[in-house]
Every structure is written in C-alpha cells, then in structure tokens.
Amino acid sequence: MAIVQTKNLSKVYNPDTVPVHALRDVSISIEKGEFTSIVGPSGSGKTTLLNMLGGLDKPSSGSVWVNGKEITSMKESDLIDFRLYNIGFVFQHYNLIPVFTAHENVSFIMLLQNRSKKEIKERADELLEEVGLGDRKNARPVEMSGGQQQRVAVARALASEPKFILADEPTANLDSTSAMNLLDIMSRMNREQNVTFVFSTHDQRVIDRARRVITMVDGAIHKDEYQNVEETKTG
Amino acid sequence: MKTLLTIAWRNIWRHPARSGVLLAAIVAGLWAGVVTVGIINGLLQQRIDYMIESEITHAQIHHPEFLAEGYSWLHIPHHDEIINWLENDSRVVNYTSRTITDGMLQSPVKTSGVRIRGIDAETERQTTTFHENLIEGEYLDSDVPSAIIIGAELAAEHNMETGNRVVLTFEDINNELTSGSFHIVGIFRSASVEYDRRNVFVRSDEFIELLGDQPVFHEIGIMLGHEEQAGEVTADLNSRFAGITAQTWRQLSPELSMLVELGGVMVIIITMIIMAALAFGILNTMLMALFERMREIGMLISIGMSKIRVFSTIMFESVMLTLTGTVAGFVLAWGTIRYLSGSGLNLEMFADGAAQLGWDHVIYPELTPGEYVIILSVVILITLMASVYPAIKGIRINPLEAAKNT
Numbered sequence: 001m002a003i004v005q006t007k008n009l010s011k012v013y014n015p016d017t018v019p020v021h022a023l024r025d026v027s028i029s030i031e032k033g034e035f036t037s038i039v040g041p042s043g044s045g046k047t048t049l050l051n052m053l054g055g056l057d058k059p060s061s062g063s064v065w066v067n068g069k070e071i072t073s074m075k076e077s078d079l080i081d082f083r084l085y086n087i088g089f090v091f092q093h094y095n096l097i098p099v100f101t102a103h104e105n106v107s108f109i110m111l112l113q114n115r116s117k118k119e120i121k122e123r124a125d126e127l128l129e130e131v132g133l134g135d136r137k138n139a140r141p142v143e144m145s146g147g148q149q150q151r152v153a154v155a156r157a158l159a160s161e162p163k164f165i166l167a168d169e170p171t172a173n174l175d176s177t178s179a180m181n182l183l184d185i186m187s188r189m190n191r192e193q194n195v196t197f198v199f200s201t202h203d204q205r206v207i208d209r210a211r212r213v214i215t216m217v218d219g220a221i222h223k224d225e226y227q228n229v230e231e232t233k234t235g
Numbered sequence: 236m237k238t239l240l241t242i243a244w245r246n247i248w249r250h251p252a253r254s255g256v257l258l259a260a261i262v263a264g265l266w267a268g269v270v271t272v273g274i275i276n277g278l279l280q281q282r283i284d285y286m287i288e289s290e291i292t293h294a295q296i297h298h299p300e301f302l303a304e305g306y307s308w309l310h311i312p313h314h315d316e317i318i319n320w321l322e323n324d325s326r327v328v329n330y331t332s333r334t335i336t337d338g339m340l341q342s343p344v345k346t347s348g349v350r351i352r353g354i355d356a357e358t359e360r361q362t363t364t365f366h367e368n369l370i371e372g373e374y375l376d377s378d379v380p381s382a383i384i385i386g387a388e389l390a391a392e393h394n395m396e397t398g399n400r401v402v403l404t405f406e407d408i409n410n411e412l413t414s415g416s417f418h419i420v421g422i423f424r425s426a427s428v429e430y431d432r433r434n435v436f437v438r439s440d441e442f443i444e445l446l447g448d449q450p451v452f453h454e455i456g457i458m459l460g461h462e463e464q465a466g467e468v469t470a471d472l473n474s475r476f477a478g479i480t481a482q483t484w485r486q487l488s489p490e491l492s493m494l495v496e497l498g499g500v501m502v503i504i505i506t507m508i509i510m511a512a513l514a515f516g517i518l519n520t521m522l523m524a525l526f527e528r529m530r531e532i533g534m535l536i537s538i539g540m541s542k543i544r545v546f547s548t549i550m551f552e553s554v555m556l557t558l559t560g561t562v563a564g565f566v567l568a569w570g571t572i573r574y575l576s577g578s579g580l581n582l583e584m585f586a587d588g589a590a591q592l593g594w595d596h597v598i599y600p601e602l603t604p605g606e607y608v609i610i611l612s613v614v615i616l617i618t619l620m621a622s623v624y625p626a627i628k629g630i631r632i633n634p635l636e637a638a639k640n641t
C-alpha cells in the first residue's frame with residue numbers, strides 16, 4: 001500500500017477572479033521507504049503539491065490518501081492531530097521555536113504527542129546526535145547556522161515518527177556544503193531507518209541524490225523516473 | 236502544559252523593551268490604584284472609627300419612636316433592668332445613658348435650634364472619646380453648677396466664650412415648656428462642623444431635674460468587645476426587652492453603613508478603570524507580538540499543535556505578563572501602604588476643607604487581603620478579556636504561513 005497517494009488532484013487559486021491552475025489532475029503514489037524529489041521550474045506547482053500531501057491546504061478537486069486514509073475531507077482539528085502523528089515537516093525557514101533550544105525544539109513535538117518524559121529526553125538526545133548536533137543541544141536557533149537549524153528541523157520531523165517527511169526546498173537557504181550535509185543526513189535516515197522523504201528542490205546536486213525524481217511542469221506531472229544514486233558522503 | 240507556560244514566559248522576554256514598557260505601565264497603574272484604594276479605605280475607616288468611638292458607639296437603645304420624634308417623654312422604659320442586663324453581659328465593655336431633647340439655645344446675639352445632650356461625664360468618658368474633642372475650657376466634670384459645653388462653630392456664631400451664660404429652652408416630659416440658664420465651661424470641636432453647630436452637652440443629673448420628677452434616659456450607648464458582635468447583642472436586647480429598639484451602628488447611621496459599602500465598590504471601580512486603560516496596552520502588545528509570529532504559529536499548527544494549545548499559549552503569555560506586573564505593583568503598593576499606615580498620610584494642606592466635611596487630616600491607608608484578592612481577580616478577568624481577541628486571531632492563522640517561501 002502506498003504511504004501517500006493523490007488521485008486526480010487539482011488546485012485552482014483565485015477561481016473567481018484570475019484563476020491560476022497550480023495543479024492539474026495530479027495522480028502520484030509514494031511507497032514506504034522512497035526518497036523522492038519533486039523538481040520543476042518556478043511556479044510549476046511543487047509547493048502546492050507538497051502542501052496538499054501534508055494536509056496544509058485543500059485541493060479544488062481530487063483526493064489525497066495518507067496511509068489509506070483520505071485527508072482532504074477531514075475536519076481541521078482532526079487534520080492537525082493527524083499531521084502530528086503521521087506527517088513530518090521541514091520548511092525552508094522558520095522551522096524552529098526561537099525561544100527554545102535545539103533539544104527543546106526536538107522534544108516539543110513529542111510533548112505534543114504526550115510521550116513519556118524519559119522517552120522524550122532520550123530520543124531527542126539520540127536524534128540530535130544523529131544529525132551531528134550532539135554538542136549543540138542547548139543552543140537556540142539564533143545561535144546556530146542555517147544548516148544546523150535545518151538539521152534540528154530534520155531531527156524534529158524524525159522525532160514524531162511520522163509515516164513520511166515533507167521538505168519544501170529544505171536546502172534553498174543553505175550554502176552547498178551545508179546543503180549536501182543535510183542531504184547526507186536525510187538519505188542516511190532513509191537508507192538506515194527506511195524513513196520516507198518527499199522533498200522539492202531546484203538544486204541539481206540535490207536532485208542527483210534522489211532515487212525517484214518527479215518533474216512538474218505547469219501544474220502537471222511531466223516525468224516520473226527512478227535513477228541510480230552513488231552513495232557518496234560529503235563533509 | 237508546563238511547556239506551553241515555558242514558551243509563553245520566554246515569549247514575553249523576546250522584546251524586553253516592549254514587554255518592559257507594558258510591565259512598567261501595569262506596575263505603576265496597580266501601584267497607584269492599590270494605594271488610592273488604600274487611602275480611600277483609610278479615610279472611610281477613620282470616619283467610621285471616629286463616629287463609633289466619639290459618639291455613636293457599637294449599639295444604641297432608644298424608645299422606638301424617639302429618634303424620629305425627639306420628644307423628651309419618649310424615654311427608655313425599664314432603664315434599670317436594661318442597665319443590669321448590660322452590666323452582666325460579657326460582650327459589653329462599656330455603656331453610658333444619655334438624656335436628650337431638642338430645644339433652643341438663646342444668647343444675647345441670637346437663638347439657635349440645638350439638640351441638648353445630657354450625659355454622665357464619668358461613664359461617657361469611659362464609653363466614648365468625646366471628651367477628646369474639647370479645645371478650650373473644662374469638661375463636664377468641672378465644679379461649676381449648670382455647666383454646658385458647646386461646639387466651636389456655635390460659640391463663634393453666638394460670639395460666646397467660656398464663662399458666658401446661655402439659656403436653654405425645651406419641653407419637659409409633661410409637655411411643658413421649661414428653660415434653664417447654663418454656664419459655658421468648655422468649647423469642643425469634633426470632626427464635623429455641622430455636628431458642632433447642632434449639639435450642646437450638659438450634665439444629665441442637672442438636666443433630668445429640669446425635665447421632670449423622675450430620672451429619664453433616651454439613649455444608651457454601648458461599646459462591645461468586637462464590632463461584629465453588634466448584631467447579636469441588639470437582637471438579644473430586642474427580644475428580651477419590650478418597648479425599646481436596640482440598633483447597631485450600621486442601622487443607626489445609614490451614612491456610615493453606606494461608607495462601608497462604598498469602600499467595597501470603590502475597590503472594584505478603581506481597579507476596573509485602571510485595568511480598562513491597561514487592557515488596550517495588553518491588546519496592542521499581544522497583537523504586535525502575534526503579527527510578528529504569524530509564521531512561527533503557522534509552523535506550530537502545521538506540525539500538529541492543536542488550536543487549544545495555541546490559544547492557551549497566547550493567553551498564558553498575556554496573563555503571565557500582567558501577573559508579573561501585578562505582583563510587582565502589589566509589592567510596591569503594600570510597602571507604601573505599610574509605610575503610610577505607620578506614619579499616616581498627612582493631608583494638612585487640605586485640612587481646612589477636610590474638617591468642613593468632617594474628616595481628620597491624617598489618614599492611615601489600609602487594605603485587607605480580601606481586597607488584594609478582589610483586585611487580582613479584576614486584573615485577571617480584564618487581562619483574559621483583552622487577550623481573547625489576539626488568541627482567537629492566533630488560532631485562525633493559516634498553517635500555510637509556514638510553508639511560504641518568501
């Protein structure tokens with residue numbers, strides 16, 4: 001069964017004034033353990049698609065299925081709860097709570113899930129270690145580089161043990177070393193722990209690291225292909 | 236919950252200057268408000284204590300119609316039995332009987348309507364502090380026969396001083412007009428100019444002789460161990476003795492009892508006024524904070540923070556901010572009131588006007604723990620009201636705010 005799937009998904013912005021067809025009849029299916037990149041020119045609908053997959057926005061027509069459940073018809077409050085337990089998010093920026101340390105940011109989502117204190121502490125320690133921030137646990141976002149902040153965001157997304165993680169241009173604000181470093185962490189999590197990632201990017205080097213590349217043009221799927229990736233490590 | 240409080244608390248300090256300004260306003264506002272309430276309380280309490288101690292006493296007994304009519308034949312029946320009862324009741328500390336009639340005071344200058352109060356100098360001195368009002372001459376325990384003491388205002392109007400004579404004219408208990416000549420031995424000044432103009436004091440034994448052939452008393456003033464006992468004691472007296480009315484100071488002086496209630500209402504009104512002004516500051520600060528954090532809140536809703544938690548966090552933030560200010564304001568106000576309740580707040584510069592209205596010029600501000608609680612409740616209530624709007628705006632933030640890439 002697909003972890004996330006769309007059926008004939010369409011999105012029209014401003015249908016009454018100047019309609020913008022951001023998504024046209026998109027049907028995709030992503031399986032558990034896939035490492036998928038969504039690419040395409042600016043304005044092609046990548047962000048719109050990711051927002052639909054994450055249940056952040058409602059489509060004009062079509063449906064989105066996450067783990068066998070149709071989410072577009074869910075009540076808003078149920079959807080918030082559904083996201084908490086099923087979907088991980090890494091945004092381009094403003095990922096973290098500024099008044100919290102790295103450790104508190106990672107712990108926070110588990111607190112929202114009402115997990116035990118002990119489990120939260122251990123898991124946050126472990127995840128920060130895994131993203132290479134074992135020594136920056138008590139740093140606040142302003143005290144960290146953009147790359148470090150994104151790694152905390154990835155650790156946070158992993159912490160909630162979601163079905164899959166969505167990342168809209170997670171490397172867009174990073175220099176290339178930090179970008180490749182973040183990709184390394186994501187792909188290692190994907191390989192070692194079978195975490196499903198769906199991310200969008202403009203960066204060719206990031207695209208090269210994706211096993212599956214979905215290319216969008218003008219709101220529609222243009223190409224959907226699997227590629228071989230040599231498992232190199234940078235940094 | 237604890238985490239939400241932590242976020243809220245740290246959010247307050249993201250803009251120390253902005254929060255600081257609001258905090259300073261809250262501290263100043265509450266300090267001023269609490270001290271004002273304290274001063275008003277002090278004024279009211281001073282007035283109440285003075286009135287009780289100098290004249291009204293905790294409870295009084297009269298003939299049921301005496302207070303309304305003022306005739307000398309409406310005297311207290313079974314006076315001696317009542318005195319006997321009072322003597323044996325452990326709640327009663329002191330009491331004094333008074334012989335009172337309305338009449339006319341005549342001097343070479345003019346004639347004035349006065350209430351003639353025949354008192355027993357010794358028991359009156361034990362029961363009330365009226366003797367402290369004497370500003371000139373002697374009290375009624377002087378040796379001068381047919382002594383009278385009159386108020387400073389009345390003395391001035393009649394151009395009289397100690398040693399002068401006045402004539403009192405009144406109806407005796409047989410409804411016949413009687414008069415007597417009295418020597419002014421002393422001049423008093425109470426807190427009320429009006430009272431000083433309308434009341435004169437003579438010795439009850441001499442007065443009784445003029446009134447009739449038997450001792451008559453119209454008023455018994457009773458001081459109790461505790462003011463709160465007034466209700467029970469008057470109830471006991473009323474059920475035990477027929478033909479009299481025993482009343483508490485609150486019943487006797489609707490003015491005083493209104494002052495007590497006024498004090499309670501003032502606390503709420505003053506706090507409301509101050510908080511209503513501060514509410515706009517709170518609203519403004521919270522809206523500014525919210526506007527800056529649109530994306531952050533969008534992110535929190537995106538990753539799965541429920542609306543109730545977002546709502547609570549915003550409410551916590553403003554409540555904690557105001558509570559911090561309130562606590563600081565309370566501490567300052569408490570210190571100020573404590574200081575002033577020791578030394579007293581001297582309003583001598585306004586004393587002339589104050590004396591006209593019957594107030595003393597040194598005020599001892601006070602505030603009960605219950606009043607702090609009332610103020611705190613009003614503060615929290617208004618803060619919650621001022622924060623609801625920002626909090627509702629907060630939960631309406633679209634999660635897509637976080638996904639925006641610009």
Ligand SMILES: Nc1ncnc2c1ncn2[C@@H]1O[C@H](COP(=O)(O)OP(=O)(O)OP(=O)(O)O)[C@@H](O)[C@H]1O
Pocket residue numbers: 013014020021022040041042043044045046047048049640
């Ligand atoms: N809120 C909106 N209102 C109106 N039009 C929108 C809105 N959001 C996106 N669009 C339009 O929808 C289309 C798809 O936008 P989208 O942001 O999904 O593209 P994208 O592939 O993510 O682009 P980029 O690479 O620049 O991030 C664009 O034409 C865009 O202008």
Ligand SMILES: [Mg+2]
Pocket residue numbers: 046047048168640
């Ligand atoms: Mg985009």
